[in-house]
Amino acid sequence: MSLKETFDKKRVAGRLLGSPILLVIIAMAVLSAAFVPNFATLYNLKNLLLQTCDLLIISLGVTFTVLNGGLDFSSTSVLALSSVVGAYIMALSPLKGTGLSILLAIVVMVAIGAAVGAINGFSVVKLKMPSFIVTLSTQLFFSGMAIYFTSKVTDKASIMGLPSAFYRIGGEKAFFLPIVIAAAVFLVSHWLMTRTIFGRHVLLVGTNPKSCHISGINVKRVVFLLFLLSGIYAGAASVVLTARNQAGISSLGDKMFIDIMSSIIIGGTSIFGGSGGAKHTLYGVIFITMLSNVMNLLGMDWYVLSLVKGFIVIIAALADILSNRRKNYAAAAA
Amino acid sequence: MKKMKKLLAVMLALALMAGLAACGGSPAPAPAASTGDAAAPAASAAPAEEPAKALKIGVSLDTIDSDFWVSTIDNMNEAAAAAGAEVVQRLCEGDANKQNQQIEDLIAQGCDAILCGARDGGAIVAAVKKCNEAGVPIIMVSRAVMGDEALPSLQVLVDNISLASGSVEWVAQKAQEEGKKYKAVLLVGSLGDQNALERQQGHKEALEKYPDCFEIVAEIPTDWKVDQAYAGLQNAFEKDPDINLIITPSDAMLTTIQSVLEPLGKWVPASDPNHVRIVTFDGDSTFAKMMEEGYVDCGAVNDTRFMGAESMNWAIKLANGEKPAELNALDPGIVATLDNWSDVKGDIWGYVAYSSK
Numbered sequence: 001m002s003l004k005e006t007f008d009k010k011r012v013a014g015r016l017l018g019s020p021i022l023l024v025i026i027a028m029a030v031l032s033a034a035f036v037p038n039f040a041t042l043y044n045l046k047n048l049l050l051q052t053c054d055l056l057i058i059s060l061g062v063t064f065t066v067l068n069g070g071l072d073f074s075s076t077s078v079l080a081l082s083s084v085v086g087a088y089i090m091a092l093s094p095l096k097g098t099g100l101s102i103l104l105a106i107v108v109m110v111a112i113g114a115a116v117g118a119i120n121g122f123s124v125v126k127l128k129m130p131s132f133i134v135t136l137s138t139q140l141f142f143s144g145m146a147i148y149f150t151s152k153v154t155d156k157a158s159i160m161g162l163p164s165a166f167y168r169i170g171g172e173k174a175f176f177l178p179i180v181i182a183a184a185v186f187l188v189s190h191w192l193m194t195r196t197i198f199g200r201h202v203l204l205v206g207t208n209p210k211s212c213h214i215s216g217i218n219v220k221r222v223v224f225l226l227f228l229l230s231g232i233y234a235g236a237a238s239v240v241l242t243a244r245n246q247a248g249i250s251s252l253g254d255k256m257f258i259d260i261m262s263s264i265i266i267g268g269t270s271i272f273g274g275s276g277g278a279k280h281t282l283y284g285v286i287f288i289t290m291l292s293n294v295m296n297l298l299g300m301d302w303y304v305l306s307l308v309k310g311f312i313v314i315i316a317a318l319a320d321i322l323s324n325r326r327k328n329y330a331a332a333a334a
Numbered sequence: 335m336k337k338m339k340k341l342l343a344v345m346l347a348l349a350l351m352a353g354l355a356a357c358g359g360s361p362a363p364a365p366a367a368s369t370g371d372a373a374a375p376a377a378s379a380a381p382a383e384e385p386a387k388a389l390k391i392g393v394s395l396d397t398i399d400s401d402f403w404v405s406t407i408d409n410m411n412e413a414a415a416a417a418g419a420e421v422v423q424r425l426c427e428g429d430a431n432k433q434n435q436q437i438e439d440l441i442a443q444g445c446d447a448i449l450c451g452a453r454d455g456g457a458i459v460a461a462v463k464k465c466n467e468a469g470v471p472i473i474m475v476s477r478a479v480m481g482d483e484a485l486p487s488l489q490v491l492v493d494n495i496s497l498a499s500g501s502v503e504w505v506a507q508k509a510q511e512e513g514k515k516y517k518a519v520l521l522v523g524s525l526g527d528q529n530a531l532e533r534q535q536g537h538k539e540a541l542e543k544y545p546d547c548f549e550i551v552a553e554i555p556t557d558w559k560v561d562q563a564y565a566g567l568q569n570a571f572e573k574d575p576d577i578n579l580i581i582t583p584s585d586a587m588l589t590t591i592q593s594v595l596e597p598l599g600k601w602v603p604a605s606d607p608n609h610v611r612i613v614t615f616d617g618d619s620t621f622a623k624m625m626e627e628g629y630v631d632c633g634a635v636n637d638t639r640f641m642g643a644e645s646m647n648w649a650i651k652l653a654n655g656e657k658p659a660e661l662n663a664l665d666p667g668i669v670a671t672l673d674n675w676s677d678v679k680g681d682i683w684g685y686v687a688y689s690s691k
Contacts, residue, residue, distance in 0.1 A: 037443075043468075044442035051435050147525050155535075157528050158430075158456030160481050170460075245431055246463075246483075247456040250525070255429040296439035302425045 021267060021283045021316075025290065032294050039297055050171050052289045053182035054241055056282065058256070059263045060189045061233025063281045064226045066264050067193070068206045069273025070124070070131035072227065075234040075260065077142035078116050079253035082109035082238035084150045087159035087248020090166060102166050109242075110235035116142060117231020121224035131227075143254075150250040159248035170243030178240050185236065189278040202226065206273030262309055263288045266316045272324050389419040391649050392440035392448040394461075397427055400586050401618035402638060403451065405683050406475065409642025410449065417650050430457035437461040437472075446653035447471040447487075449645050455480040455528040462486050471652035475645045476636070477528055478662075487652050490645040490663045494529055494615075497634035498536025498583075500669040501613050502548075504632050505579065506540065508611075509547035516579040516611065519552045519570050521563055523583045530558070533583040533615055541581075551577060560590045567594040578610050585616040585633070585684070588624060603628030604672055617670070622685035625675055635668045638683045 032039040058075055065072040086105035095101035116138060123134040150159065168174040169181070193199040205212050205222045213219050242248060267284025269276025288309070295305045391414060398404055407423070414421045422445060426433035430453040440448055441464060448470060452458035455477055462484040465472040471487040478489050509516055520537055523530025541548045551574050554566030563582075571577055571594065580591055591612060595601040600610045605628065614621055617635030624630040644663055652658075670678050679685040 041442060044439075047435075047438045047442055051438075054431070054435075151525050155531065156456060156480055157525065157531060158454050158480070160456040160459065160483065172463075241431060244460065245434060245457045246460040247454070249430050249454055249457045251428065251454070252431060253429075255427060255432065292435075293439060296424065296436060297443050299422050299443070301423075302427070 021280075021287055025283060025287050028287070028290055028294065032290070036294055036297050039294065044293070044297070046175060048289060048293050049179055050175075050244070051293070052285055053178045054237075054244060055256070055259055055263060055289060056182045056285045057185050057240060058234055058237035058253070059260045059281050059285050060185060060278055061230040061237070062260050063189070063264055063269055063276065063278065064202065064229045064233075065131065066269050066271060067202050067273055067276055068223060068226050069271075070223075070226070071135060072120065072131065072230045073135040073257060074116055074120060074138040074142060075230060075237075076253035076257050077139045077146065078113045078231060078234035079238045079241060079256070080146035080250055081116075081142045081149070082112045082235050083242040083252045084146050084153075084159055084248040084250050085109065085112060086239065086242055087162055088149075088153050090163055091159055091161040091248070092153055096161075097163055099163075099165070102163055105166075106239050109239050110232055113231040113233070113235020113238070114228060115231070116234070117228040118224075120231065121227035124227060125220045125224045146250045146252075150248070158250065160246070162242075162246060162248070166243050167246055168243070169240060170246065172243075172246075178244070181236075181240060185233070186278055186282055193277040198222070198225070203274055206270075206275075208274075258309075259288055262313050265313055265320070268316070268320075270320050270324060271317065272320070389417070389446045389650060389653050390444060391419050391421050391646065391653070392437070392443070392445035393421055393423045393450075394433055394437050394440060394448060395423070395425055395451040396433070396453040397425060400584065400616070401620075401684065401687075402585075402616050402636060405618075405638035405687070406451075406642040409639050410646040411642075413643045413646035414650075417647075419646075419650055426453055428453060430454040433458065434461045434464075438464060441465065441468045441470050445470060447473065447649040449473050449475050449649055450477075450486075451475045452477040452479070453527075459484050471649065473645050473649050473652070476641060480528065485661060488645075488648050488658045488663060489661060490641055490648070490665070492529075492636045492641075492665050492667055494532035495536040495539070497667045497669060498533040498615060499540040499543075500536075501615070501632045501634045501671075502537055502540035502581065503543075504669065504671050504673075505611060505613060506544040506547045509544070515546065516548050517551050517574060517577045518548050518579040518581060519554065519567065519577050520550060521566070521580070521582045521587055522553060522555045524558045525555060527558070530583055537581050537583070537613075548579070556587065558584070558586070560587060563587045563590045564594060567591065571598060579613070580610060581613045583615050585614050585618045585621040588612070588614060588620050588630065592629070601629065604631060616684070617668070617682050618684040619688040619691075620684070622679065622682060622688040625670065625672070625679070625685075626688075628672070632669065632671045635670050635682050635684075637665050637667060637681075640665045 038044055058079065062072050062075050086109040089105040089108060090096060090101045093101065095104065120134050120138055123129045124131050168177055171178045193202065201217050201222050204217065205219050209219050241252060263284035264281055265271060266287055267280035269280045291308065292305060393410060395403065398407060411421060422440065422443065424436040424440065426436055433453050434457065437448060448465060450458065450472055452474060458479055459481065462472055462479055466484060474486050474489040476492060478491055479486055505516065518541060522534045541550055552570040554563065554570065556563040556566065582588065582591065592601050595610055600608050602609050612630045614630060614633040617633055621630060621633050625633065648658060668678050668681060670682060
C-alpha cells in the first residue's frame with residue numbers, strides 16, 4: 001500500500017470509525033491539552049509514554065490468551081517472581097555488578113515467564129483444566145514464591161543495589177530505550193497476530209475450536225503456545241518494570257491485572273475469543289494510561305478513577321456481548 | 335453493529351467531555367482555619383501586592399486502612415490548613431509501581447514538595463531520584479528509603495526496632511518477677527513492608543535475649559491481613575493450648591486476637607489467671623479501650639501528631655528553601671504498659687480519640 005493510499009481520507013475515516021476507542025483517545029488528548037493543567041508539558045508527556053510502555057508489554061501477552069477465550073491471571077505473579085530472581089542475580093549472587101549478571105538476569109527472567117506459561121499451557125491442554133482455575137492457582141503459588149524467595153535471600157523488603165547500567169532499560173539516561181522495546185514487542189505481536197498462519201489459527205481456534213480440530217489445525221499446540229507466549233511477555237515486562245523501579249520487588253504488579261484486563265476489553269478484544277489483537281490492546285493501554293494521568297493531574301480522588309474505569313469497562317464489555325450475540329443469531333439464521 | 339459502535343463512541347466521548355468539564359481545574363485550597371483574623375489586617379496594610387501563590391503539597395501514601403494513617407493524615411491536613419497550603423493526596427493501594435507513577439504525576443502537576451508513606455522502601459528509590467532531579471523536595475513519612483543510592487530531603491520516622499524491643503523487655507521484666515516462662519506467638523506484618531520487618535526484628539531480638547523467659551512457639555506471617563492472622567492464631571492454639579503471650583505488630587490485629595481468644599475462654603483481663611498477655615504496636619483507639627479494660631498489657635505507640643504535623647511543616651519549609659540539619663527526624667514514641675498507663679495515656683493519640691467519644 002502506498003503512502004497516498006495509507007493516508008487516503010476514506011481509509012483514515014474508515015479506520016477511525018472501525019475503532020471507536022481511537023476517536024475517544026483523540027478527543028481526550030485534544031480536550032486534555034486544552035483544559036488540563038500541565039498535561040501538555042514535556043515532562044508529563046514523557047511520563048505518559050513511559051507509563052504506557054510499562055503496561056503495554058504485559059497486556060499484549062495476556063491478549064494472546066484472551067483471543068482464545070481464556071485468561072491468564074498468573075502474568076502478574078511472573079512480574080514479581082522474575083523481578084526478585086533477576087535482582088538477586090544482579091545484586092546478590094557471585095556475579096553481582098558484572099555485565100554478565102545483567103545478561104543472565106534478563107535471560108532467567110524471561111525463562112521464568114516461559115516456565116510458568118508452559119505449566120499453564122500444559123495444565124489447560126493436557127489436563128483439560130479451565131484456564132481461569134489454572135492461572136488463578138499459579139498466580140497464588142508464584143506470588144507466594146516471590147515473597148518466600150525474597151525473605152530467604154535478604155532481610156529487606158525488596159532487593160536493591162542493581163547495576164546502574166540495567167536502569168537504562170527502564171529509561172534512566174536512555175529515555176527512548178523502553179519505548180523502543182515496547183514498540184518492538186508491539187510490532188512483533190501485531191505481525192504474529194495478523195501476518196502469520198499461527199495468528200490466523202489463534203483467531204480461528206478462539207472462534208470455534210471444534211471446527212478447527214476437524215479442519216486439521218493442531219488446537220492443542222496453538223493453545224499451549226498462547227500460554228507460553230503470555231508467560232514470555234510477562235517475563236519481558238518484568239525486565240522493563242524492574243529496571244524502571246530499580247529494585248526487585250516481591251509485590252510487583254500486585255494490582256496490575258485490573259488495568260491489564262481493562263486495557264484489553266476497552267481496546268476491543270472480545271472476551272469470548274476470536275476477535276481483537278495487538279492494535280486493539282495498544283489503543284486500550286493508551287486510553288487507560290491517559291485516563292489515569294488526566295485524572296491524577298485534575299486532582300481527582302483515587303476512588304473516582306476506579307469508578308470511572310469500572311463504568312467504561314462495563315460499557316465496552318456490553319458492546320462485546322451484544323456484538324457476540326448478534327453474530328450467534330446471524331450464524332443460527334444462516 | 336456499525337451504528338452501535340458509533341453510538342458508543344459518541345457516548346464515551348461525551349461522558350469524558352462532561353467529566354472533564356465538571357471536574358476540571360485545580361482543587362479548592364485547604365481552608366485556612368486559624369489565619370482568618372490575622373490575615374485581614376495584613377491584607378489591608380498592603381493592598382497593592384498580589385497574594386502569594388499557595389503552596390501545593392503532594393501526599394503519596396500506600397493505604398489509609400488503619401487509624402494510624404487516618405490520624406497522621408488529619409494532622410497533616412491541619413498543619414497544611416494552618417499554613418494555607420493545598421494538599422493533593424494519592425493512594426497506591428499496595429502497588430509500589432503505581433506509587434512511583436503517581437509521584438511522577440505529582441511532579442508533573444507542579445507540587446512544591448511531596449510527602450511519601452512508601453509502599454516499599456527499596457522501590458521508592460526510583461521516585462526519590464526523580465524528585466531530586468526535578469528539584470522537588472520529598473519527605474518520607476514513617477517509612478524510610480532503603481540504602482543510600484538516593485536520599486530524600488528528610489525522613490520523619492518511628493524507631494520501630496527500639497520501641498518493639500522495649501515493649502517485649504517489659505514483659506521479660508514481668509516474667510522474671512513472676513518466675514514464669516512465656517509461650518509466645520509472634521505475628522508478622524507484610525514481608526514487603528520495612529516497618530513490619532523492623533518490628534519483627536525488635537520483637538525477636540528481645541525474645542531471644544531472654545531465653546529463660548520466652549519460648550517462641552509460632553511465627554505467623556499475616557501480610558497485614560486479618561483473615562490470615564485469624565487462621566494462623568487458631569492453628570497455633572490448636573497445636574499448643576498453653577500459649578500465654580501474643581505479640582502483634584499492629585493494633586489492627588487486636589479484634590482478631592479477641593475473636594480467637596474469646597471462644598477459648600482466654601479473653602480475660604490481666605487480673606485473671608487465664609489471661610493471655612498481649613503486646614501490640616501503634617496506639618489507636620481500640621488499643622486505648624483494651625488497655626483501659628485491662629485486656630492488653632503493653633503497646634509501642636507512634637505519635638501521629640508528630641508524624642503528621644512535623645512532616646507537613648517541613649514540607650512547607652523545604653518548599654520555601656529551608657534545609658533540615660539532619661536527614662532523620664525520629665519520633666521517640668512511647669512504650670505504654672499497664673504499669674505506666676495512667677501517666678502516659680493523655681499523650682496517646684488513640685486514647686484522646688477514645689476518650690472523646
